[in-house]
Amino acid sequence: MDTEAQSGRETKLGKEEEAVQRALSITRDGFLGDVEAELGKTLEGGFPPPMQEASVLLEAARHLCIKGGGKRVRPRLVGMFGEALDAPQDALVDIAVSGELIHAASLLHDDVVDEGTMRRGLPTARTIWDNKVSVLSGDMVLSLAFLQLRRHPSKITQRAIELVASMSRAAMMEIVACGRPDMSVESWWGIALGKTGALFGWCGEAVALLQQEEEAVQRFQDCGKHLGVAFQMADDLKDLRGDDPKDRFADIRNRNPSFCLLTASERSSVFRQHLKEAWSQERLSEESIQYLGEEVLSLGIAEHTYQALCREVELAIEALGRYGERAGGRDIVTWGHLLCQGLKEYGH
């Protein structure tokens, strides 16, 4: 890529970042502040002497959840769904905190599972402390997530439990999928739904259950699921585009059968063979990674992924039905559109 093109890319990136920022800041005033305060309160404290060292359990959780930050996508979604149903803010804060903690618990365990060293720009808990701390901290955070829901209809907790079961299944499927270019795109869907869609869906469903708005239960769940899948597709697409220029084509490098790679494999048996050969090697050369990446691009996979992403966003909006016309609901629609817009360069 020459310097001019690169500077063009930077401008585009800047605009996209801005759009995403705008999208993500669509949430009621003060709501996210309340979520942060409650997150802090839930994770504060530690163990009294002589067990003070056991406080690493909560320290690790705070390290990931608060110090590491995170975009708070799930709390934001809860805020938007909540506004669409005019739900009381304190109950929404509980659901948002619970959703964020379920996410955090899964990351703490994922880092053990993937032997990850960095997360949210910080060393992972298992690097700073160890696997023990990461496993037990994840267990603790998950309990806290469920406990956060205790004052609300028990069906919300029930569904959170089912959600966690789906997430564990998807995490295992992801491990099995690693390095396998022969997986079907359908299997990718199953993993994306379990990994991201199920929790996004729960964020909507929980709000509907809270408000006992029967029609919204299924609608919000479906909307969240489609948004979650779109979110995963956007991630895959950004990797193709090289948003992190130092780590472009990371999915090829990390043997992660992304939506893009599996679609390319389904489309071209030649590419599938190339990917299979590359992933059967113990080490992948930088050269072959770049070659495979260009091959994916030349197959028009970026455009295809963009279309699929927009389709998921459309389905998410469709699922909302009349709720999409309300405050909060409109924000979700806008958010979805901005997600597409940020990647519009592929839309031809």
Add this chain to the structure above:
Amino acid sequence: MDTEAQSGRETKLGKEEEAVQRALSITRDGFLGDVEAELGKTLEGGFPPPMQEASVLLEAARHLCIKGGGKRVRPRLVGMFGEALDAPQDALVDIAVSGELIHAASLLHDDVVDEGTMRRGLPTARTIWDNKVSVLSGDMVLSLAFLQLRRHPSKITQRAIELVASMSRAAMMEIVACGRPDMSVESWWGIALGKTGALFGWCGEAVALLQQEEEAVQRFQDCGKHLGVAFQMADDLKDLRGDDPKDRFADIRNRNPSFCLLTASERSSVFRQHLKEAWSQERLSEESIQYLGEEVLSLGIAEHTYQALCREVELAIEALGRYGERAGGRDIVTWGHLLCQGLKEYGH
């Protein structure tokens, strides 16, 4: 120990085993069979192609829970508490299975935390497969444990969630306590309560909540907690006695500050100093382990632990109140007495 004494020991052990077997088989006809069947049903199945390899998640759970067996202490307790309140068997089976699964989930994570290689006479899941499988299988089993309760009053699930939070805290405290002879006996109590007492207590409490028998909620919880602590004390005492002759004084060897070791440390500053020195070494010689073990015995700690154990059993029975006179309740009383009887040799 000479051969005669050893053969005397074996006879005693035989009798104790018999007593424990008797104690443990005090459960309604067919109940444990139903629990086994339901455990099998809950953990059956796997993932369809192409994800069939992800089935290790459930395989690992079955390996621990079914192939590895286990004494089913928690289900048996549920059976006895249930009989005292004349609870319907199908609901009791759900609570029993849930309790056993919560226990199994904690073991799957403990094995990662302790880097354990053997459990219930079989290699641990993390040895056969790996840490990933053990972590995710534990997560999955915990979700299944909660799901098993879905048809029953939501307060039971709520209390199960709080229980799991206590168990994570206790697991962390146990790690911190490792190798520390300066811990207080009180801290030991906190760990034993969180590790074993809380789940035993939940087994009783859940049954009382199921039957909406208000008076029994606190009583059964307390009874279970005391029994759980007694159970831990019995374990510690058996290690002193050398029930596993190849691994006598394992608590000293594994730097586990047991009730016996902490009591000895509190009683004798000389012993405390010896233990501290030994545990500050990178490697403990077999000679020093045996020496320290004999030191504990010479301080009369076995007798003291026996008395403390019997006191816990008494408190458990007291907590039962009038329920101790009912069928099921009487079995719990008998079970407690048999637990003491099995270690009666120390009762002078």
